[in-house]
Amino acid sequence: MASDNQDDLVNSSDPLHPANLIPELCRSFYNLGWVTGTGGGICIRTGDKVFIAPSGVQKERILPSHIFVLPFPQPDLSPHTDRVFLRRPALNLKESACTPLFWNSFDLRDAGSCIHTHSQHAVMATLLWPGAVFTISHQQMIKGVRVSGTGRSLSYLDTLVLPIIENTPNEEDLKDSMAEAMINYPEAAGVLVRRHGVYVWGTDWEKAKTQTECLDYLFEIGVKMKLAGLPTVLNEPL
Amino acid sequence: MASDNQDDLVNSSDPLHPANLIPELCRSFYNLGWVTGTGGGICIRTGDKVFIAPSGVQKERILPSHIFVLPFPQPDLSPHTDRVFLRRPALNLKESACTPLFWNSFDLRDAGSCIHTHSQHAVMATLLWPGAVFTISHQQMIKGVRVSGTGRSLSYLDTLVLPIIENTPNEEDLKDSMAEAMINYPEAAGVLVRRHGVYVWGTDWEKAKTQTECLDYLFEIGVKMKLAGLPTVLNEPL
Amino acid sequence: MASDNQDDLVNSSDPLHPANLIPELCRSFYNLGWVTGTGGGICIRTGDKVFIAPSGVQKERILPSHIFVLPFPQPDLSPHTDRVFLRRPALNLKESACTPLFWNSFDLRDAGSCIHTHSQHAVMATLLWPGAVFTISHQQMIKGVRVSGTGRSLSYLDTLVLPIIENTPNEEDLKDSMAEAMINYPEAAGVLVRRHGVYVWGTDWEKAKTQTECLDYLFEIGVKMKLAGLPTVLNEPL
Amino acid sequence: MASDNQDDLVNSSDPLHPANLIPELCRSFYNLGWVTGTGGGICIRTGDKVFIAPSGVQKERILPSHIFVLPFPQPDLSPHTDRVFLRRPALNLKESACTPLFWNSFDLRDAGSCIHTHSQHAVMATLLWPGAVFTISHQQMIKGVRVSGTGRSLSYLDTLVLPIIENTPNEEDLKDSMAEAMINYPEAAGVLVRRHGVYVWGTDWEKAKTQTECLDYLFEIGVKMKLAGLPTVLNEPL
Numbered sequence: 001m002a003s004d005n006q007d008d009l010v011n012s013s014d015p016l017h018p019a020n021l022i023p024e025l026c027r028s029f030y031n032l033g034w035v036t037g038t039g040g041g042i043c044i045r046t047g048d049k050v051f052i053a054p055s056g057v058q059k060e061r062i063l064p065s066h067i068f069v070l071p072f073p074q075p076d077l078s079p080h081t082d083r084v085f086l087r088r089p090a091l092n093l094k095e096s097a098c099t100p101l102f103w104n105s106f107d108l109r110d111a112g113s114c115i116h117t118h119s120q121h122a123v124m125a126t127l128l129w130p131g132a133v134f135t136i137s138h139q140q141m142i143k144g145v146r147v148s149g150t151g152r153s154l155s156y157l158d159t160l161v162l163p164i165i166e167n168t169p170n171e172e173d174l175k176d177s178m179a180e181a182m183i184n185y186p187e188a189a190g191v192l193v194r195r196h197g198v199y200v201w202g203t204d205w206e207k208a209k210t211q212t213e214c215l216d217y218l219f220e221i222g223v224k225m226k227l228a229g230l231p232t233v234l235n236e237p238l
Numbered sequence: 239m240a241s242d243n244q245d246d247l248v249n250s251s252d253p254l255h256p257a258n259l260i261p262e263l264c265r266s267f268y269n270l271g272w273v274t275g276t277g278g279g280i281c282i283r284t285g286d287k288v289f290i291a292p293s294g295v296q297k298e299r300i301l302p303s304h305i306f307v308l309p310f311p312q313p314d315l316s317p318h319t320d321r322v323f324l325r326r327p328a329l330n331l332k333e334s335a336c337t338p339l340f341w342n343s344f345d346l347r348d349a350g351s352c353i354h355t356h357s358q359h360a361v362m363a364t365l366l367w368p369g370a371v372f373t374i375s376h377q378q379m380i381k382g383v384r385v386s387g388t389g390r391s392l393s394y395l396d397t398l399v400l401p402i403i404e405n406t407p408n409e410e411d412l413k414d415s416m417a418e419a420m421i422n423y424p425e426a427a428g429v430l431v432r433r434h435g436v437y438v439w440g441t442d443w444e445k446a447k448t449q450t451e452c453l454d455y456l457f458e459i460g461v462k463m464k465l466a467g468l469p470t471v472l473n474e475p476l
Numbered sequence: 477m478a479s480d481n482q483d484d485l486v487n488s489s490d491p492l493h494p495a496n497l498i499p500e501l502c503r504s505f506y507n508l509g510w511v512t513g514t515g516g517g518i519c520i521r522t523g524d525k526v527f528i529a530p531s532g533v534q535k536e537r538i539l540p541s542h543i544f545v546l547p548f549p550q551p552d553l554s555p556h557t558d559r560v561f562l563r564r565p566a567l568n569l570k571e572s573a574c575t576p577l578f579w580n581s582f583d584l585r586d587a588g589s590c591i592h593t594h595s596q597h598a599v600m601a602t603l604l605w606p607g608a609v610f611t612i613s614h615q616q617m618i619k620g621v622r623v624s625g626t627g628r629s630l631s632y633l634d635t636l637v638l639p640i641i642e643n644t645p646n647e648e649d650l651k652d653s654m655a656e657a658m659i660n661y662p663e664a665a666g667v668l669v670r671r672h673g674v675y676v677w678g679t680d681w682e683k684a685k686t687q688t689e690c691l692d693y694l695f696e697i698g699v700k701m702k703l704a705g706l707p708t709v710l711n712e713p714l
Numbered sequence: 715m716a717s718d719n720q721d722d723l724v725n726s727s728d729p730l731h732p733a734n735l736i737p738e739l740c741r742s743f744y745n746l747g748w749v750t751g752t753g754g755g756i757c758i759r760t761g762d763k764v765f766i767a768p769s770g771v772q773k774e775r776i777l778p779s780h781i782f783v784l785p786f787p788q789p790d791l792s793p794h795t796d797r798v799f800l801r802r803p804a805l806n807l808k809e810s811a812c813t814p815l816f817w818n819s820f821d822l823r824d825a826g827s828c829i830h831t832h833s834q835h836a837v838m839a840t841l842l843w844p845g846a847v848f849t850i851s852h853q854q855m856i857k858g859v860r861v862s863g864t865g866r867s868l869s870y871l872d873t874l875v876l877p878i879i880e881n882t883p884n885e886e887d888l889k890d891s892m893a894e895a896m897i898n899y900p901e902a903a904g905v906l907v908r909r910h911g912v913y914v915w916g917t918d919w920e921k922a923k924t925q926t927e928c929l930d931y932l933f934e935i936g937v938k939m940k941l942a943g944l945p946t947v948l949n950e951p952l
Contacts, residue, residue, distance in 0.1 A: 037858045037928035058920060118855060120935055127944055140405060140434035141356060144275045156407040167854060169870040196854035210296060214275035221358055227942060228465060230365055378643060378672035379594060382513045394645040448534060452513035459596055466703060468603055616881060616910035617832060620751045632883040682772060690751035697834055704941060706841055 006087040009049070009069045018044040018051035019064040021205060026053065030060035034117035034216075040197065042115045043102040044205050048072050049086065052102065054093035068095045072106060097171040098199075101178055105201035108182045109148055113208035114201040121219035122198040126164050128226045133185075134162045134192055136222045137233045144214035146207065147187045159233055160218060161185065164192040190215055244325040247287070248302045256282040256289035257302040259443060264291065268298035272355035272454075278435065280353045281340040282443050286310050287324065290340065292331035306333045310344060335409040336437075339416055343439035346420045347386055351446035352439040359457035360436040364402050366464045371423075372400045372430055374460045375471045382452035384445065385425045397471055398456060399423065402430040428453055482563035485525070486540045494520040494527035495540040497681060502529060506536035510593035510692075516673065518591045519578040520681050524548050525562065528578065530569035544571045548582060573647040574675075577654055581677035584658045585624055589684035590677040597695035598674040602640050604702045609661075610638045610668055612698045613709045620690035622683065623663045635709055636694060637661065640668040666691055720801035723763070723783045732758040732765035733778040735919060740767065744774035748831035748930075754911065756829045757816040758919050762786050763800065766816065768807035782809045786820060811885040812913075815892055819915035822896045823862055827922035828915040835933035836912040840878050842940045847899075848876045848906055850936045851947045858928035860921065861901045873947055874932060875899065878906040904929055 010019035025042050029035045041059060043052045050070045053062050069087040083099070096102070098116050105111035125134050136142070137159040145154045154160060163181035168174050174193060181191050189211050190200035200215055202208035225232050248257035263280050267273045279297060281290045288308045291300055307325040321333070334340070336354045343349035363372050374380070375397040383392045392398060401419035406412050412431060419429050427449050428438035438453055440446035463470050486495035501518050505511045517535060519528045526546045529538050545563040559575070572578070574592045581587035601610050612618070613635040621630045630636060639657035644650050650669060657667050665687050666676035676691055678684030701708050724733035739756050743749045755773060757766045764784045767776055783801040797809070810816070812830045819825035839848050850856070851873040859868045868874060877895035882888050888907060895905050903925050904914035914929055916922030939946050 036931055037855060037924050039855065039858060058924060118931070120931070120938070123853070123935060124938060124942075127939065128942070138405075138433050139361070140431070141275060141277065144277060156405060167852075167870065193854070195852050206296060210275050214277075217274055217356070217358070221361060224358070224362060225365065228362075228366070376643075376671050377599070378669070379513060379515065382515060394643065444534060448513050452515075455512055455594070455596070459599060462596070462600060463603065466600075466604070614881075614909050615837070616907070617751060617753065620753060632881065686751050686772060693750055693832070693834070697837060700834070700838060701841065704838075704842070 006069075007065070009087045010051075010064045010067045012064075018046060018205075019067045022051060022053055022067060023062040023064060025205070025209065026059040026062050029115075029117065032119075032216075034119050034212075035059040036118070039118040040116045041096050041098060042113065042205070042208070043096070043098070044113045045072055045106055045111065050102070050106070052095050052099060054089065054091075055096045057093065065089060066091065066093060068093075070095075070099075074103070100172050100175040101199055104175060104179050104182060105199070108179060109201055110203075111201035111208070112203050113205040114199060115208050115212045116197060116199050117212065117216070118197040119216050119219065121216055121223060122192060123195060124223045125219040126192050126194040126196075128223055129164065132164055134160075134164055134219070134222070135233050136160050136218050139218060139221060141214050141217045141221070144210065145189050145218075146202070146211060148189050148201075149186060162188055162190060162192055162215070164194055166194050167196045244307075245303070247307045247325045248289075248305045250302075256284060256443075257305045260289060260291055260305060261300040261302060263443070263447065264297040264300050267353075267355065270357075270454075272357050272450075273297040274356070277356040278354045279334050279336060280351065280443070280446070281334070281336070282351045283310055283344055283349065288340070288344070290333050290337060292327065292329075293334045295331065303327060304329065304331060306331075308333075308337075312341070338410050338413040339437055342413060342417050342420060343437070346417060347439055348441075349439035349446070350441050351443040352437060353446050353450045354435060354437050355450065355454070356435040357454050357457065359454055359461060360430060361433060362461045363457040364430050364432040364434075366461055367402065370402055372398075372402055372457070372460070373471050374398050374456050377456060377459060379452050379455045379459070382448065383427050383456075384440070384449060386427050386439075387424060400426055400428060400430055400453070402432055404432050405434045482545075483541070485545045485563045486527075486543045488540075494522060494681075495543045498527060498529055498543055499538040499540060501681070501685065502535040502538050505591075505593065508595075508692075510595050510688075511535040512594070515594040516592045517572050517574060518589065518681070518684070519572070519574070520589045521548055521582055521587065526578070526582070528571050528575060530565065530567075531572045533569065541565060542567065542569060544569075546571075546575075550579070576648050576651040577675055580651060580655050580658060581675070584655060585677055586679075587677035587684070588679050589681040590675060591684050591688045592673060592675050593688065593692070594673040595692050595695065597692055597699055598668060599671060600699045601695040602668050602670040602672075604699055605640065608640055610636075610640055610695070610698070611709050612636050612694050615694060615697060617690050617693045617697070620686065621665050621694075622678070622687060624665050624677075625662060638664055638666055638668055638691070640670055642670050643672045720783075721779070723801045724765075724778045724781045726778075731778075732760060732919075733781045736765060736767055736781060737776040737778060739919070739923065740773040740776050743829075743831065746833075746930075748833050748926075749773040750832070753832040754830045755810050755812060756827065756919070756922070757810070757812070758827045759786055759820055759825065764816070764820070766809050766813060768803065768805075769810045771807065779803060780805065780807060782807075784809070784813075788817070814886050814889040815913055818889060818893050818896060819913070822893060823915055824917075825915035825922070826917050827919040828913060829922050829926045830911060830913050831926065831930070832911040833930050833933065835930055835937060836906060837909060838937045839933040840906050840908040840910075842937055843878065846878055848874075848878055848933070848936070849947050850874050850932050853932060853935060855928050855931045855935070858924065859903050859932075860916070860925060862903050862915075863900060876902055876904060876906055876929070878908055880908050881910045 038056050041053045050072050052068045054066050066089050102114040105114040142154050142160050143156050163185045165177045165181050178191050192198050200212040202211050222232050276294050279291045288310050290306045292304050304327050340352040343352040380392050380398050401423045403415045403419050416429050430436050438450040440449050460470050514532050517529045526548050528544045530542050542565050578590040581590040618630050618636050639661045641653045641657050654667050668674050676688040678687050698708050752770050755767045764786050766782045768780050780803050816828040819828040856868050856874050877899045879891045879895050892905050906912045914926040916925050936946050
């Protein structure tokens with residue numbers, strides 16, 4: 001019966017239920033090249049419940065029955081503590097290694113969803129912007145990017161500034177440097193990870209997804225401009 | 239009952255009804271990378287009715303019930319005037335910010351449809367052609383481009399000339415410079431907006447769409463040629 | 477009744493019937509970027525009947541009822557002669573402007589199908605190979621290319637040589653220079669048209685399609701190699 | 715009856731049956747550009763049975779009835795020996811020319827599946843890494859690559875090293891040099907073939923597929939980095 005209750009958490013005929021949305025969105029992200037080779041993913045939080053995909057599986061073939069459900073908040077999410085679950089899949093699966101990183105977006109931004117991609121545009125941006133930030137100005141798409149923690153978006157006259165943190169051998173070890181970047185750049189809509197990818201959040205899955213699309217577009221055009229020898233920032237230096 | 243009548247405007251089993259076509263075409267444009275991150279869109283005018291998608295939503299997930307219907311002509315479409323509607327969606331949505339720009343195509347070209355994309359090929363073209371026009375010659379695809387306001391298309395021997403206007407912080411403020419470009423280039427099939435995208439129109443949705451495809455193809459090959467050091471115009475200077 | 481008979485030529489529940497295959501293949505070619513903006517297409521010949529798509533329509537939205545059927549051979553196919561039809565669509569459509577070019581493949585190669593694309597890889601190849609031929613060697617994909625008029629394919633040690641003809645303002649005017657190239661290069665699997673695209677044929681639609689895929693792959697990799705400064709032919713000069 | 719028994723080997727309502735998976739996966743690989751023009755493919759081994767696609771057919775249109783089933787092991791698989799079959803398709807088809815190469819993965823790695831692609835990223839990698847190996851370091855995606863013959867994956871601090879063998883006119887003649895490379899690089903997750911593509915295996919089809927995705931991602935980003943003048947290996951020289 002406890003088991004039945006657990007499965008109720010991921011059984012829904014509503015296509016917008018998180019347990020149905022995560023598989024659908026992951027298929028779409030796979031087709032965009034964001035989550036190939038089992039990397040990347042998306043989590044959705046609805047109030048006190050967090051829905052998370054498993055680790056190390058083909059992201060375009062996830063089923064609702066594969067989804068983990070965790071209570072929010074968690075007693076302790078440091079890497080070496082056992083997490084508390086409302087539901088674990090029957091299969092021998094492990095929750096996404098991104099879990100502590102996703103949690104940063106809940107704790108520090110009150111996010112309702114967080115997306116992690118291995119997009120090649122994001123990775124190339126971290127290689128061609130070797131410093132601590134990715135910056136671009138004078139692109140219409142900048143207007144689509146939210147000023148995190150506010151209800152507004154950037155203006156066309158704003159320069160987009162996104163922090164870049166250095167990658168670590170264990171994904172969980174990114175938790176502290178990602179949190180630090182989020183505190184140092186309180187308005188940033190996401191955090192790039194050098195030679196790895198990007199984390200982007202939003203108040204709900206729609207915003208997380210459209211934010212990821214806007215940023216990925218800006219990484220792509222920024223990389224193209226840099227390779228074409230075009231300046232990517234026209235504003236005064238920051 | 240008034241409400242029932244309003245919904246009748248977007249309820250149709252005909253897949254070619256504008257309220258069904260707009261969602262379908264936006265999904266297709268999303269897959270082409272033209273309208274990611276909620277940007278871009280399409281409007282369709284059938285005589286005295288204009289069908290327009292909402293602003294700030296995921297363009298690949300629009301439903302017929304999300305569509306706005308406006309009467310054509312409008313008493314006044316200046317940015318600060320309230321528009322007149324035949325139908326507004328029940329949801330808390332706002333009509334596309336492109337509305338005044340789309341209206342340019344109706345007023346100045348008697349268009350039946352207008353498409354706005356954020357295609358990266360269009361944006362790169364505006365960066366690599368820093369002047370007031372994008373030009374390319376000697377491409378078969380030029381033959382697919384209409385001479386606006388006439389029943390004919392360009393010939394293979396014609397040079398395609400498309401005006402480029404400068405972007406503005408508010409999309410609505412593009413209205414006047416776009417209109418000016420359309421008047422100065424009466425035969426142009428569309429207007430590029432620097433660092434932003436392109437507006438393309440046609441006498442109906444098919445023509446607007448195939449015109450957008452032809453122009454996007456020419457932006458893409460033009461950018462490739464420019465980056466490869468190949469001349470993009472072989473004709474005499476204009 | 478005559479009309480009924482005509483429609484029988486394009487009404488079939490068999491998905492492999494030419495009137496069903498042409499729409500399906502054109503959708504697939506559209507997604508590959510080969511036939512956007514109404515350009516390009518495919519024809520299929522089954523013995524004494526030729527099935528051809530209309531001109532100037534969206535190639536991903538063709539229906540079986542749009543297909544023209546012509547008898548083969550034709551009394552005279554010179555551009556200014558009226559063609560003979562077994563079936564014309566009820567709509568106000570015109571047969572593809574490629575018809576005389578497709579006919580070259582029937583007359584000179586006894587082809588069962590011919591494909592015309594505006595692939596950007598083909599066009600870039602004609603720009604980066606400014607002479608009369610596209611050549612590439614030492615690519616596994618060369619083994620997929622047929623030696624036209626024989627039952628065999630090229631070997632890995634063969635250099636692929638494909639003639640390039642100059643474009644003309646009217647598509648029909650390519651007929652003679654295409655025929656000349658086919659005669660001068662009797663083993664060529666297709667003919668490139670500078671700044672335009674490529675014509676590729678095969679004994680049936682499968683072979684025409686897989687030949688087009690092989691050649692398009694070779695145009696794409698050849699262009700990438702050329703832009704990267706890599707030699708594209710390792711063999712002795714021809 | 716023998717014939718009925720043979721067809722039972724490829725008749726299943728289970729979408730995960732090898733005879734259903736191979737057609738589905740080949741369609742997906744076609745859309746990724748890995749198996750166009752009839753090249754490339756996948757085989758699946760379930761214990762003592764090997765399922766293999768036919769040679770020279772459109773890989774996106776394979777049906778379960780086209781699949782060959784061979785017993786494993788085979789008495790002798792040298793190129794000039796007749797192979798033993800549990801099932802041959804009724805059509806006039808030949809088993810994939812990759813068969814002896816696939817067999818290497820069974821014999822030397824106890825693989826459950828092997829994938830062969832003509833991916834342009836793989837081919838470009840073999841051209842831009844002219845030596846005997848492809849190497850890349852400091853990419854998150856490296857963590858997705860298995861250390862062949864072990865239960866573990868590479869770490870972020872490891873340099874990926876993949877052997878490159880020279881192409882031969884006959885695909886079967888790659889068997890010995892591929893086997894030699896597998897012996898010399900016992901931990902390699904695949905073998906690149908210069909100017910041709912890549913072979914990648916796994917303990918089952920999921921692992922073979924995700925390994926191929928990880929490696930293809932690394933070929934793509936490696937090629938981009940090389941063309942952008944970025945170093946692809948930061949570690950000490952091997």
